[in-house]
Amino acid sequence: MKTLACSLTVLLGALGASVSMAADEPSPQAVKLYDTYCVQCHGVNRDGNGINSATMAVKPRDHTDSKAMGDTPDDLLFKAIKSGGLSVSKSVLMPTWGGVLTDDEIRLLVQYLRFVSKTQSTTNQ
Amino acid sequence: MKRTRAQFVTILAAVLVPALTHAGKGEEILQSQCSSCHALSKPEDTSLDRLLNRKGPDLYYAGVKFNKEWLVRWLQAPTRIRPAGVMYRKVVKAGPAGSADVVDESLLPSHMKLSAEDAAAAAEALAALGADSPLVTKGAFKGGAPNVMMASLLFNKLRGCSSCHAAKPGEPPHSGPELYTAGDRLKPDFVAEYIRDPQKFDPHIWMPKLELNDGDIQKLTGYLMTLKQEGGK
Numbered sequence: 001m002k003t004l005a006c007s008l009t010v011l012l013g014a015l016g017a018s019v020s021m022a023a024d025e026p027s028p029q030a031v032k033l034y035d036t037y038c039v040q041c042h043g044v045n046r047d048g049n050g051i052n053s054a055t056m057a058v059k060p061r062d063h064t065d066s067k068a069m070g071d072t073p074d075d076l077l078f079k080a081i082k083s084g085g086l087s088v089s090k091s092v093l094m095p096t097w098g099g100v101l102t103d104d105e106i107r108l109l110v111q112y113l114r115f116v117s118k119t120q121s122t123t124n125q
Numbered sequence: 126m127k128r129t130r131a132q133f134v135t136i137l138a139a140v141l142v143p144a145l146t147h148a149g150k151g152e153e154i155l156q157s158q159c160s161s162c163h164a165l166s167k168p169e170d171t172s173l174d175r176l177l178n179r180k181g182p183d184l185y186y187a188g189v190k191f192n193k194e195w196l197v198r199w200l201q202a203p204t205r206i207r208p209a210g211v212m213y214r215k216v217v218k219a220g221p222a223g224s225a226d227v228v229d230e231s232l233l234p235s236h237m238k239l240s241a242e243d244a245a246a247a248a249e250a251l252a253a254l255g256a257d258s259p260l261v262t263k264g265a266f267k268g269g270a271p272n273v274m275m276a277s278l279l280f281n282k283l284r285g286c287s288s289c290h291a292a293k294p295g296e297p298p299h300s301g302p303e304l305y306t307a308g309d310r311l312k313p314d315f316v317a318e319y320i321r322d323p324q325k326f327d328p329h330i331w332m333p334k335l336e337l338n339d340g341d342i343q344k345l346t347g348y349l350m351t352l353k354q355e356g357g358k
Contacts, residue, residue, distance in 0.1 A: 039213075040331065055299070
């Protein structure tokens, strides 16, 4: 029973990941990753008000800001997460996550950010 | 004949038993009072879920991490090291609109206290845990007095450590352990190794592996070793 439930979750997770956006439900795996690694700065409400933000010189990005997030293409979001703020000419206070997260996990997070900001996937032209 | 043997056994027992119990007492305390919350041997499960659900930090490499003198003191009078608990996400909640998240203090229990005798025994046993752990290489910290001004600039601004760690008491809570007692608490080789690669210790820990060169690591370690609260200097 447990195994069945497990494989269903995995199956659903895989399906969720292949639907590129406009998902009504975020991937539970992405939520878990965001809650573990990102909430400390970007906040419980994903609006840049994490517990750490109180003393930070640069405010973490508000991921619910549709305007700013909509203007940032997927590959830039990916790069910012993997290689840190400096790699996209932003603050060093956005850390490099490439040593902890796999590329697949980062892609899942980029997709999740589209959900949180209610924006569409965009690519650099 | 019978009597002498009995006597001999008694003498043997009198010599051996105290020695055994002395060495074993700390281990006994760890097993019976601490293992429900702390991993005392390397966990087989290295998943993120294990890390999210653990009740206390891992102690299986305590021997290469902590100064024994600090352990003896702290176990008798524990202070808070992680202002937002062992997994911050379970303890923080949204603050007033537009301001930083806050810690729900009611979710942070106080640590158990040990008597002076038990603390000494437990510290002894902890100092032996993973004392030969390959996680920490002897000499990882090359020593030498740091340029404190330059190193604190690295810590606070250039490398962004202060986002997650307090370097002095009284700061608002951060997601990571306080480091203003780092010099009392931690061994320098551990600090250097941890900063270089936190995921070597916990593959899924939420301290990022930052882009640091060996110079940064040495300066930051030297700086952290100057941060002390107890007995000054």
